[in-house]
Amino acid sequence: MKKIIINTLFLFFAVVFLFGCSQKQIQPIVSFSPAQFDINKYQVKADNIIILFDASSSMSGNNFMVAKEFVNRMAQTLPEMGQNCSLISFGHSQKFSINSIEELLPLEKYSSKKLSNSVNKITFAGGTTPIFKAFDLVTSKPKITGQTALIIISDAKGMTSKVEISAQSLKEKYGSSICFYPVLTGDNEANAGFMQKIADIGKCGFSSNANELLTSNEMKSFVEQALITLNPDSDNDGVFNNQDECPNTLAGTKVKSNGCWAYQHILFDYNNSEIQSNHHVALNNIVEIYEQNSFINIIIEGHTDNIGSDKYNIKLSTKRANAVSDYLVDKGIPLNKITCAGYGFSRPAVSNDTKEGRSQNRRANFFLIKIFN
Incomplete structure (x- = not known):
């Protein structure tokens, strides 16, 4: 009886141990709400995105789930900006495909929905890991x-080493x-080192761990670093180059929103040369500009409407x-640093035929x- 009890306890703890191990293998995936990009502020960094997806037997379980989730979350985050995208899988269970390489999404205009569906x-997951064949397929294409x-x-x-050789051939092309x-699933240090070698062959790009890219912020950061980039603002005026007139x-x-100076003139009351207080902001901006650019000269032109004599x-x-x-x-x-000139009514900005037009012509x-010296 005692032996039966001991055997029963042994079996119980063995089951608990195995259950605990299985729990460690399948980790819960963090919740996700995709970050939103204002595409007016960004431009495409990668015109073409080619994804090589490992569907081999070693990816079964948590790694396979994480890998698919990585692609799905990237698809939800990456805005559609006219770039192209392709998905090539390798490995494969016989239940999925008898081929070790499948081009599930040929290179075409990127669609978030199509990438996720693919x-x-x-x-x-199943089969061996012929990733070198995936590299070779990309190299063989036009x-x-x-x-x-x-x-x-x-x-x-x-x-x-076949993978390194194939990666090098693609880089040379x-x-x-x-x-x-490279995006690693799992946490094996040796395998992480191998993925870093692939990144090094590329001489640009970087290696990452998929588990660390599943949050909204980290996925946004990955997309910003690898696939899109902020539009440049060469003159630092707050207006991107592609919108700067x-x-x-x-x-x-x-x-202004078009990148041009907001204050190019001020207006005056009829028959008056006194500067109104609401125009101080414009003149103060000239002072700000001069303080940062003392090499400039300032030309001021005075104008009037057409009421009264020329003199x-x-x-x-x-x-x-x-x-x-x-x-x-x-x-x-x-x-x-200042040059002044008065032109009377000889250079109207608009027609003097209306009251509104005349008010716009009373200006400097x-x-x-x-x-530059």
């Missing part, structure tokens, strides 16, 4: 134009126009230009001239 077709990101998702088990992004803006310049309006327009000059000098801009225009 990876979700792989329902079983050369594609633009920048290419090659994403390799694998546990790296069973990989040999494409040179600097292709970058390798006035490039090479001077530092300190307050600009009177020349005098009034000159007073308006001088009023602006006096304001700027009081703020610290040297007088020798500013021009900032870059002077």
Whole structure:
């Protein structure tokens, strides 16, 4: 009886132990809400995205689930911006395919839905790990134009020097126009080292661990680093180059949404040269610009509407230009940096035929001239 009890206890603890081990193998995957990108602020970094997906037997269980989830979450995060995408799987259970290589998604215009549908077709893992054949398939195809990101998702088990040779051949074909992004499933250090070797062969790109990329923030970071990039703003005026109608803006310049200076003139009341307080912000911006760009000269042009004589309006327009000059000098801009001129009503901005038109012509225009010694 005692022996039966001992055997029963042994069996009980053995089951508990095995159950605990199985629990360690299947880890819960963190919840996910895809990050959203404002595509007006980004441009494509990778014109072509080629994904090599390991569906071999060593990927069974948690690794297989994580690998598929990585692709699905990347598809949910990566915006559709006209880039191309392809998915090639290798390995395979006989239940899924009798072929060791399958091009599940030929290179075509990227669609989030199509990418997810393609990876979700792989329902079983099995077979060996002929990843070198996947590299060779990409190498054998006609050369594609633009920048290419090659994403390799694998546990790296069973990989040999054949993989390095095939990766090198692909790199030699494409040179600097292709970058390798190995993504490891699992936490084997030796396999992580092998994936790093693949990244090093690419000479650009980087190696990652899939488990660390499943959160919203980390997936967003991966997409930003590997696949898209912020639009450049060469003059740092807050307007991206592709939307900037006035490039090479001077530092300190307050600009409109099109990248052009927000303050190019101020208006005056009828028959008046006094600067209204609501125009101080425009003139203060000239001061800000000068303080950061002391090499500039400032031209101020005074103008009037067409009421009154030419002689009177020349005098009034000159007073308006001088009023602006006096304001700027009081703020610290040297007088020798300023040139004033009054043009009367000879250069209307709009027609003087209406009251509104005449109010727009009672103005002083500013021009900032870059002077380099």
